[in-house]
Structures are given as C-alpha cells and as structure tokens.
Amino acid sequence: MPALNAKQIEKLLRLGKPGLTNDGQGLYFKISKAGSASWIYRFKLDGRTRDMGLGKYPDISLAQAREKATDSRRKAQSGIDPISERQLEEQQAKANRLEAEAPSLDFRRQCKEYIATHKASWKSAKHAQQWTNTLSTYAYPVIGNLHPKDIHTAHLMSILTPIWGSKTETANRVRNRIELVLDAAKAQGLREGENPARWRGHLDKLLPKPSKVAKVKHHAAMPWKELPNFMKLISQKQGASFRAMEMTIMTACRTSEVLNAKWEEIDLATNTWTIPPERMKAGGEHRVPISKQLRGLLEALPRLSASPYVFPGARAGRPLSNMSMMMALRGLGFEHLTMHGFRSTFRDWAAECTNHSRDVCEQALAHSLGSQVEAAYRRGDLFSKRAILMQDWANYIEASSVQ
Numbered sequence: 333m334p335a336l337n338a339k340q341i342e343k344l345l346r347l348g349k350p351g352l353t354n355d356g357q358g359l360y361f362k363i364s365k366a367g368s369a370s371w372i373y374r375f376k377l378d379g380r381t382r383d384m385g386l387g388k389y390p391d392i393s394l395a396q397a398r399e400k401a402t403d404s405r406r407k408a409q410s411g412i413d414p415i416s417e418r419q420l421e422e423q424q425a426k427a428n429r430l431e432a433e434a435p436s437l438d439f440r441r442q443c444k445e446y447i448a449t450h451k452a453s454w455k456s457a458k459h460a461q462q463w464t465n466t467l468s469t470y471a472y473p474v475i476g477n478l479h480p481k482d483i484h485t486a487h488l489m490s491i492l493t494p495i496w497g498s499k500t501e502t503a504n505r506v507r508n509r510i511e512l513v514l515d516a517a518k519a520q521g522l523r524e525g526e527n528p529a530r531w532r533g534h535l536d537k538l539l540p541k542p543s544k545v546a547k548v549k550h551h552a553a554m555p556w557k558e559l560p561n562f563m564k565l566i567s568q569k570q571g572a573s574f575r576a577m578e579m580t581i582m583t584a585c586r587t588s589e590v591l592n593a594k595w596e597e598i599d600l601a602t603n604t605w606t607i608p609p610e611r612m613k614a615g616g617e618h619r620v621p622i623s624k625q626l627r628g629l630l631e632a633l634p635r636l637s638a639s640p641y642v643f644p645g646a647r648a649g650r651p652l653s654n655m656s657m658m659m660a661l662r663g664l665g666f667e668h669l670t671m672h673g674f675r676s677t678f679r680d681w682a683a684e685c686t687n688h689s690r691d692v693c694e695q696a697l698a699h700s701l702g703s704q705v706e707a708a709y710r711r712g713d714l715f716s717k718r719a720i721l722m723q724d725w726a727n728y729i730e731a732s733s734v735q
Contacts, residue, residue, distance in 0.1 A: 336361060336394060345369060359401040361389070371397040375408045378663035384415050406646040411573035411656040411663070427468045437522065439483060439513070440476040443467050446513045456611070458588070463509055470495065470506045480517035485528040489538065500542050507531065553673035554666075556681035560731040565664065572652055573660040575633060576643045580657065580671055582626045582726055584678040584696055586613065587671045591651045593642040595635060600627060603719070618698045621719035623726035678725060686724060692717045 336355045348367050352360040360372040371386035386400045404414035451460040474491050475483050495503045511529035566574045580590045597606050603622040612618050636644050643652040657671045682693040695714045
C-alpha cells in the first residue's frame with residue numbers, strides 16, 4: 333500500500349525537515365534544505381540507480397505524482413530511460429515552438445512545407461523525422477529565420493565547415509536537404525540565381541570530396557563464434573527488450589522491422605512472418621521463415637488485446653521504443669555493438685560455415701539481387717531454401733558454446 337496521504341504530506345511540510353519520504357514503488361516526497369517540496373522517482377537502469385524529478389508540490393499532486401511514476405516505471409521496465417526520453421520530448425517541443433513563432437516565409441517554414449509535401453513518397457515516418465532532426469540541429473541555428481532569397485554560400489559554409497570532416501555523411505545529407513528546399517523555393521518564385529547548397533560546380537570548389545574525408549564506418553558486429561554464448565546470456569534475462577533482441581538475431585531482420593511487427597503478420601500455421609512493403613527498406617513484401625526456436629519464442633510471448641504489436645511499448649498503441657534494444661546491449665556491457673551489426677554476424681557465419689548460396693543468404697537479408705533485368709525474371713523469393721538456412725542459423729545460435 334502507498335505510504336503517504338494528504339495529512340501526512342501536510343505534516344511533513346509543517347515539520348520542514350529536509351529529506352526523502354518513501355511513498356512506495358520508487359516514488360519519494362522530497363523536502364529541500366530551503367523548505368520547498370517536490371516529487372522524485374527513483375529507478376534502476378543498466379545497473380545504475382537514477383533519480384528523476386517529477387515536479388514541485390503542490391503543482392503536482394500526490395495522485396499526479398503516482399501516475400507519472402507509474403508511466404516512468406513501465407518505460408524503465410521496458411529498457412527505456414525515462415529521463416532521456418523526456419529530454420528528447422522537451423527538445424522536440426522547443427523546436428515545435430520555434431516553428432510556430434517563425435515568419436511564414438522563412439527557411440524553417442519552407443522546410444516544414446517541403447517535408448509535409450514529400451513525406452507521403454518517403455518510405456517511412458522515420459525518414460521525415462530525420463529531415464526535421466538534422467535541419468533543426470545544423471541548419472536552423474544559422475538560416476532558420478532567413479528568407480530563402482537571403483541565404484548565400486557563406487551561410488552554407490558556416491553550417492557545413494564545422495562538421496564536414498567529423499560528421500561527413502551527416503553534413504552531406506544536410507547540404508542535400510538544404511539544396512532541395514531551396515530548389516523548391518526557387519520554383520515558387522521565392523529566390524533566384526545559383527543554389528548555394530549545390531555541390532557540383534559550386535561547393536565542390538570549396539570543400540573536399542566526402543569520399544576523401546569520410547571514414548567508412550561499419551556497424552560494430554559480434555564475431556559469429558561468440559554468438560551462441562551471447563544468446564545464452566540474453567535468454568536468461570527477463571523483459572521484452574531481450575525477447576526482441578532474440579527475434580532480431582534469429583531472423584537477421586532490421587530492428588525497425590521487428591519492433592513494428594504485428595500479430596496479424598505472424599502465421600504459425602505456415603511458420604511465416606510476412607512484413608508489408610511499407611515497412612521494408614527495398615519497398616517490397618518480405619516473407620520471413622519462422623524456425624522452431626523462433627516459434628517457441630513467439631508462442632511464449634504474452635498477447636495484449638489492447639495492442640496489435642508483438643512487442644508493445646509503454647505508450648498505448650505504440651510498439652517498443654527503438655532505443656530499448658540498444659539500452660539492453662549497454663546494460664549487458666556490449667555498448668560497442670549495434671543490433672544492426674548482428675546482420676553482419678549472420679552473413680559472416682553463412683559465408684564461412686555453410687554451403688547456402690549467396691542469393692539465398694542475400695535474400696534472407698532482404699537485399700536486392702542483381703540488376704533490374706535479373707530481378708524482372710526472378711519471380712520467387714527462395715522461401716523454401718531460406719527456411720532451411722534460417723533453421724540452420726537458429727540451430728547454430730542455440731548451441732551452448734563454440735570452441
């Protein structure tokens with residue numbers, strides 16, 4: 333039962349003694365040395381205890397504090413850091429306020445209109461969010477409030493020069509996005525002349541080629557020989573994040589494909605998981621064979637009537653956060669790895685330890701095969717052969733250890 337009630341809180345305020353009073357389940361009523369009162373939620377994540385402020389009393393009542401603590405507890409249990417998530421939400425809210433206050437013809441507004449117009453043709457909502465995030469971080473501080481006609485090469489150099497050598501890929505994406513928005517502004521008659529963000533024949537004279545300064549970075553991958561022991565480790569952990577990790581590794585799928593998986597896509601009668609085209613990077617439907625081990629995992633997962641997702645998140649109607657598996661990796665001491673890297677682990681194992689053909693392995697990763705002409709003649713998706721491959725993979729990673 334909760335430890336506090338309204339009378340006890342008033343008594344604590346009258347006494348004014350600094351300290352924390354436990355309400356239960358990690359919620360504390362705090363009185364500072366100055367005599368002010370507030371709420372604290374204390375939780376443990378990645379083996380570390382953290383305190384999260386929930387607001388001042390009486391602005392936040394006891395009932396409201398308990399509700400906030402419950403929401404944060406659900407997130408922490410799913411491997412999500414509620415403090416980090418709140419900071420991201422506050423940053424987005426600030427960006428939204430700046431957008432609302434901006435003049436109608438400034439660059440920030442032009443970007444918003446461009447994104448709204450084109451996002452329907454993009455593969456995912458995540459792509460639109462990436463546009464917003466990169467432009468908010470790098471472009472808006474310099475040119476956000478400027479009319480498109482007032483943006484010049486010097487502005488682009490101010491944006492790009494600090495990150496061209498250290499974040500080359502991001503910098504080039506920012507440049508390209510600015511170029512597209514300014515091209516659209518020119519088409520609307522809002523500017524004339526050379527596009528200051530254009531690369532060929534313009535910025536290529538002022539900045540080194542991206543290929544000359546960018547270091548090729550591969551997703552950190554676990555050596556395939558170490559994977560069975562790793563799978564044994566995470567199988568002993570409780571929580572949806574670890575089950576999602578297991579499914580991601582067993583299927584060699586991308587994290588977004590697993591986290592957004594819905595029960596309606598899973599057919600245990602045919603041992604097939606069918607991912608719709610709109611969730612695939614290549615834009616086509618992808619059938620994933622369900623191995624015996626994956627079937628067992630799926631059958632053991634709880635099904636919530638209120639959520640269609642295989643891995644429901646803390647928020648109603650949303651899947652598990654895309655940060656959940658990354659945070660789980662960090663908690664296990666594998667912060668140097670990425671979940672995407674396990675696709676490379678799978679590919680290395682298939683090449684070095686099996687006789688499965690290249691096409692079968694690449695199809696398992698949902699990679700495009702050959703030229704458009706070849707693709708036009710290839711009607712099947714090699715499902716039967718991939719089912720054998722994925723069962724071999726599941727059998728391998730289920731092994732207790734590899735010498």
